Amino acid sequence: MLTILGFAMIATFLVLIMMKKMSPIAALVLIPALFCVFAGQGAQLGDYVIEGVGKLAPTAAMLMFAIVYFGLMIDVGLFDPIVRGILRFCKADPVRVVVGTAVLAAIVSLDGDGSTTFMITVSAMYPLYKRLGLSLVVMTGVAATANGVMNTLPWGGPTARAATALKLDAADIFVPMIPALAVGLLFVFGLAYVLGLRERKRVGTLVILEDRAIAADPAATTADEQVLVAAGGPGTTGTSGTTQTSGATKSSGAGSDPGSAATSDDAAASDDVAPSDDVAPSDDVAPSDDVASSGDAGGSDDAGPAADDDGFQGLDPHRVTLRPRLYWFNAGLTLVLLTAMIMELLPIPVLFLLGAALALTVNFPKMNEQKARIAAHSENVLNVAGMVFAAAVFTGVLTGTGMVKDMADWLVGAIPEGMGPHMALVTGLLSLPLTYFMSNDGFYFGVLPVLAEAGAAHGVSSLEIARASLVGQALHMSSPLVPAVYVLVGMAKVEFGDHTRFTVKWAALTSLVVLGAGMLFGII
Numbered sequence: 001m002l003t004i005l006g007f008a009m010i011a012t013f014l015v016l017i018m019m020k021k022m023s024p025i026a027a028l029v030l031i032p033a034l035f036c037v038f039a040g041q042g043a044q045l046g047d048y049v050i051e052g053v054g055k056l057a058p059t060a061a062m063l064m065f066a067i068v069y070f071g072l073m074i075d076v077g078l079f080d081p082i083v084r085g086i087l088r089f090c091k092a093d094p095v096r097v098v099v100g101t102a103v104l105a106a107i108v109s110l111d112g113d114g115s116t117t118f119m120i121t122v123s124a125m126y127p128l129y130k131r132l133g134l135s136l137v138v139m140t141g142v143a144a145t146a147n148g149v150m151n152t153l154p155w156g157g158p159t160a161r162a163a164t165a166l167k168l169d170a171a172d173i174f175v176p177m178i179p180a181l182a183v184g185l186l187f188v189f190g191l192a193y194v195l196g197l198r199e200r201k202r203v204g205t206l207v208i209l210e211d212r213a214i215a216a217d218p219a220a221t222t223a224d225e226q227v228l229v230a231a232g233g234p235g236t237t238g239t240s241g242t243t244q245t246s247g248a249t250k251s252s253g254a255g256s257d258p259g260s261a262a263t264s265d266d267a268a269a270s271d272d273v274a275p276s277d278d279v280a281p282s283d284d285v286a287p288s289d290d291v292a293s294s295g296d297a298g299g300s301d302d303a304g305p306a307a308d309d310d311g312f313q314g315l316d317p318h319r320v321t322l323r324p325r326l327y328w329f330n331a332g333l334t335l336v337l338l339t340a341m342i343m344e345l346l347p348i349p350v351l352f353l354l355g356a357a358l359a360l361t362v363n364f365p366k367m368n369e370q371k372a373r374i375a376a377h378s379e380n381v382l383n384v385a386g387m388v389f390a391a392a393v394f395t396g397v398l399t400g401t402g403m404v405k406d407m408a409d410w411l412v413g414a415i416p417e418g419m420g421p422h423m424a425l426v427t428g429l430l431s432l433p434l435t436y437f438m439s440n441d442g443f444y445f446g447v448l449p450v451l452a453e454a455g456a457a458h459g460v461s462s463l464e465i466a467r468a469s470l471v472g473q474a475l476h477m478s479s480p481l482v483p484a485v486y487v488l489v490g491m492a493k494v495e496f497g498d499h500t501r502f503t504v505k506w507a508a509l510t511s512l513v514v515l516g517a518g519m520l521f522g523i524i
Helices: 002-018 024-038 042-076 080-090 094-111 114-132 136-150 158-166 170-203 209-216 258-263 324-343 348-363 367-400 403-413 417-437 440-456 462-468 483-491 496-520
Strands: 206-208 248-250
Touching: 002 024, 002 367, 002 403, 002 496, 024 042, 024 367, 042 114, 042 324, 042 348, 042 367, 042 483, 080 094, 080 114, 094 114, 094 136, 094 170, 114 136, 114 483, 136 170, 136 483, 136 496, 158 170, 158 440, 158 462, 170 462, 170 496, 324 348, 348 367, 367 403, 367 440, 367 483, 403 417, 403 440, 417 440, 417 462, 417 496, 440 462, 462 496, 483 496
Parallel strands: none
Antiparallel strands: 206 248
16 A cells, blocks of 8 residues: 555656646645555654654755855856866857766766756856757756766765665775766767757857957957856846856858957847747757747847846856955865865765855955855755755655655565576666665665665675666656755756656666666676
8 A cells, every 4th residue: 555655646746746737845745745644644744754854954954055165166266267168168069068068067076966066067057058049958957967977976975875785895886887887977978969969950050259259369368258157146247347248149150240249339238149040949858948939030139148047147257256366275175175075074064064154254254245145045045955855754754654665665576586686687777766766865775785685695796786776876866856956957947847857768868878888897
């Protein structure tokens, strides 16, 4: 009975979210509460919720202060050099933009924290996607999938959980998996290339006028080069002058004068994008709001200026929040923070709390500046914290009622006896749905030991089982139970249902590629 209710609860949640009948917060709270009553355990609902909140409170604290910390680092310009390099590579070519998204997400994922990865990636790429009229779900899908592959790093969480649950060394699990994970990451880059080609076909190849003006005048200075990063929302643009934003046009450039477009006041204030005519958007790619679908799109003014990009603004190199004299202090502080996280010197929430307080005090010593920076990031903090505590209701009911245990037992019991010698393959396949519908803690501490015991009975080593359990992480990072995904869709202004519909198939395929590579190399 609990097994049926558990699957029904998850299915109901996903259907309502993807059909946009309920907001994620409402669905995460009301649906499990209703199914708890159906299970005849309504009287224990309060206990289940409090237990769930208690378990997720450290995660909520970590995300809250991580958002503040890395938001401050974006404000003060710590990541501008990296972003500037990625954007120079991207230019205005949709293929380069999408591939650049995957590369940036993979690089930043080395810190082992999904929320950090998504904050930096979206802050860097969102204005460019909006300016060029590219699909935002492509951005969120590529970023989430790349981060999912990189999430298997020993300090990322899943590997440490698998090692703890099966009493193994994390290095013995992770190091042999590197070739398979490398294949998975290359697949993500290839996927980004294909999606970029589809976006290029849909909107056409664009050229940023500012770049063309610089190309026409090699002596042009880059002192005023636009850095398309954003943090916190409106009000973060420097006041030392009007922000210079780059226009974009089709590659043909007919009727345009690059030099005058880059220098005239009218062009400086305009970021109109002219998508290619009569190109219908792909079924799988939701077009950006700024893309006109009619044949006369060439004369559309839908692509608004930077100030209209839903709160994201191009930040010029002279914005008032920049702290160039403190660059190396901020870089050192971030390096120390990440090192302390990897070495587990203190709990991660405590590290981010201390780091955020120190960064705020040193970079913005005046009280009014501190209030302004906190206010700039408060919307993201509130949205994510609210989502985490709402998810606590969902996970609390799933665990407290026994639904998770019954569902896991049913799935393990459904494995045919003849599949015993292939338990590593079975574990890899099961990791896709189970890590999507369950928390990593529930899967690695509740299900993985059972799978390892079943494998041991047929001569399959626990190391192979542990490695196979990691392949589902590419899909896991888009699970509604992962708090970081709400940072991603929230900052990108994308509906969670749209993100899910687009991303799940590609993330699942990426996981299967990692599994196939692992078996091909004899790792799993």
